[in-house]
Amino acid sequence: MMDDVRARVDRLALPWNAYGSDPYGISKRDLVWFFAAATFLYRDYFRVRAIGTEHVPSHGRAMLVGNHSGGIALDALIVIAAMFLEKDPPRLAQGMAEKFLAKTPFASRLTNRLGHLTGLPEHVVQMLEAERLVLVFPEGARGTAKLFWDRDSLVHFGTGFMRLALQTRSPVVPFGFVGGGEAIPTIANSYKLGRLLGAPYVPFTPWIAPVPLPVRLEVRFGSAMRFEGNGNEDDATIEEKVEEVKRRIAALVAEGRRSLRVA
Amino acid sequence: MKILVTGASGLLAREVVRKLRSSKHEIVGIDARPWSDAPAGVKIHVVDVRKRAAEDVFRRFRPEAVIHMATVTHLREKSPERYRINLGGTSAVFDHAEAHGAKHVIFVGRHTFYGAASDSPLYHKEHEPPIGAHAFPELADLVAADLYACTALWRIPQIKACVLRVCYTLGPSRHGTLAAYLNPRRVPTVMGFDPLFQFMHEDDVARAITTALEKRLHGVYNVAGPPPLPLATLIRAVGHSPMPIPEPLLRFAFGRFGLPLLPPGAVTHLKYPVVIDASSFKAATGFEHRYDERQTIDSFRAALDSEA
Numbered sequence: 001m002m003d004d005v006r007a008r009v010d011r012l013a014l015p016w017n018a019y020g021s022d023p024y025g026i027s028k029r030d031l032v033w034f035f036a037a038a039t040f041l042y043r044d045y046f047r048v049r050a051i052g053t054e055h056v057p058s059h060g061r062a063m064l065v066g067n068h069s070g071g072i073a074l075d076a077l078i079v080i081a082a083m084f085l086e087k088d089p090p091r092l093a094q095g096m097a098e099k100f101l102a103k104t105p106f107a108s109r110l111t112n113r114l115g116h117l118t119g120l121p122e123h124v125v126q127m128l129e130a131e132r133l134v135l136v137f138p139e140g141a142r143g144t145a146k147l148f149w150d151r152d153s154l155v156h157f158g159t160g161f162m163r164l165a166l167q168t169r170s171p172v173v174p175f176g177f178v179g180g181g182e183a184i185p186t187i188a189n190s191y192k193l194g195r196l197l198g199a200p201y202v203p204f205t206p207w208i209a210p211v212p213l214p215v216r217l218e219v220r221f222g223s224a225m226r227f228e229g230n231g232n233e234d235d236a237t238i239e240e241k242v243e244e245v246k247r248r249i250a251a252l253v254a255e256g257r258r259s260l261r262v263a
Numbered sequence: 264m265k266i267l268v269t270g271a272s273g274l275l276a277r278e279v280v281r282k283l284r285s286s287k288h289e290i291v292g293i294d295a296r297p298w299s300d301a302p303a304g305v306k307i308h309v310v311d312v313r314k315r316a317a318e319d320v321f322r323r324f325r326p327e328a329v330i331h332m333a334t335v336t337h338l339r340e341k342s343p344e345r346y347r348i349n350l351g352g353t354s355a356v357f358d359h360a361e362a363h364g365a366k367h368v369i370f371v372g373r374h375t376f377y378g379a380a381s382d383s384p385l386y387h388k389e390h391e392p393p394i395g396a397h398a399f400p401e402l403a404d405l406v407a408a409d410l411y412a413c414t415a416l417w418r419i420p421q422i423k424a425c426v427l428r429v430c431y432t433l434g435p436s437r438h439g440t441l442a443a444y445l446n447p448r449r450v451p452t453v454m455g456f457d458p459l460f461q462f463m464h465e466d467d468v469a470r471a472i473t474t475a476l477e478k479r480l481h482g483v484y485n486v487a488g489p490p491p492l493p494l495a496t497l498i499r500a501v502g503h504s505p506m507p508i509p510e511p512l513l514r515f516a517f518g519r520f521g522l523p524l525l526p527p528g529a530v531t532h533l534k535y536p537v538v539i540d541a542s543s544f545k546a547a548t549g550f551e552h553r554y555d556e557r558q559t560i561d562s563f564r565a566a567l568d569s570e571a
Binding site for chain 1: 492509555
């Protein structure tokens with residue numbers, strides 16, 4: 001399997017230098033071990049079903065926009081693995097890391113080496129202008145904090161992603177993710193403990209730690225959405241466009257939920 | 264052209280002087296440190312740039328261009344003294360340049376101007392404000408000198424003022440902040456952090472400075488060469504090994520156990536990257552670096568090995 005992973009990492013369209021590093025600090029060596037682990041989780045542990053990956057452009061800039069489901073960013077890991085394993089040639093989806101991760105030892109190094117830069121608008125623009133694939137969760141940390149019974153709902157969407165998509169003329173590929181809530185059923189979040197650890201919150205499951213169950217997960221991509229504008233529109237105009245994306249994601253989540261029940 | 268170089272005895276400035284001299288410019292240097300084997304025809308005045316004798320050099324030589332490289336960047340000097348040298352020196356140089364008819368002044372600053380922080384983006388552009396001074400007060404003087412030099416852009420319209428923010432230099436001289444840091448066999452790093460480090464061959468840096476002079480560059484420009492590398496990769500590439508130390512211990516360990524004496528603020532530069540976007544400089548001058556990251560590292564490594 002390692003050879004297969006290595007071969008796919010070699011086929012990623014990234015400008016590696018002689019030390020196996022790209023201009024943003026992504027490390028080829030770290031991608032190999034990460035994707036080896038992610039492939040196991042994707043194929044053997046969770047039995048992921050990815051539908052509609054053909055809607056993601058094979059090259060060039062695009063923004064993957066979806067919902068959070070589950071107490072930690074398991075959904076991000078699965079979408080990144082789906083882009084690596086299901087696309088041909090493979091693509092590296094680059095998430096935007098929560099700001100607290102940049103201050104956290106080891107997490108800081110890990111997110112940087114794997115291409116998940118600190119979630120700043122400048123980084124989104126830089127990645128898109130470098131024709132990369134950016135992964136965005138407009139619900140932010142509020143989205144991962146959803147409790148089990150709210151797992152398929154959508155919380156408030158930030159609007160920053162839409163302005164950046166318009167500014168860089170990038171297509172938005174919506175996706176709906178289901179099953180994360182079953183894998184990590186959060187029954188409570190401790191915001192106090194989170195503050196103590198420098199994280200937004202710490203999720204608790206019936207078995208305390210957010211260790212995921214081996215359940216079926218489904219990620220469903222919709223067709224790419226292109227919006228007209230330059231990113232300088234007033235808030236109301238931007239919010240309309242964001243609502244449109246949110247409705248598409250809600251529909252994809254509902255479809256995913258139905259198909260997960262049948263399966 | 265008549266060119267005055269302040270801080271001319273510094274290792275990087277010497278390279279700049281040699282390059283200018285080889286293109287037949289007339290050079291005079293000012294530095295508090297002597298340069299005994301300066302190239303023939305280059306007169307070095309051993310004087311502090313803030314002293315009256317320094318102004319007399321301007322008055323008698325009447326340079327057409329001034330390259331200001333007399334800033335103290337090492338941290339051995341105590342902060343208040345550095346503040347006086349770096350800010351006082353910069354203001355004196357611009358005053359004298361204005362008073363004695365210079366047409367072009369280049370301030371050679373550092374990319375650390377932008378500061379290192381967890382929430383600061385990669386590839387800083389020139390318009391971005393400095394954010395790191397609170398975390399690293401020892402660099403506040405360089406930030407102030409840089410901003411002061413920028414005021415010349417509107418204050419002294421008859422002078423073409425140019426502020427260069429240059430990334431770390433590395434090369435066979437083994438001189439400079441980064442070279443000194445990479446010098447020990449085991450290089451202390453902050454456990455769990457591995458920021459990008461941006462560096463450029465010292466010969467390319469000297470050439471970038473002379474290019475700015477030849478092109479009569481006006482404005483603020485970042486200067487960098489090859490793309491940055493993660494710190495641990497850089498340390499291994501020079502043949503040394505990273506020694507990760509938990510941050511609270513590292514702050515305590517500076518200056519002990521054979522580790523360099525660094526102020527606590529230096530830790531932020533070992534945790535978070537300062538990476539600049541030099542595309543404006545390249546577009547304005549057509550400058551291209553000649554040494555890529557591997558050649559730069561190898562030249563430094565060869566110098567280290569020949570020492571050992």
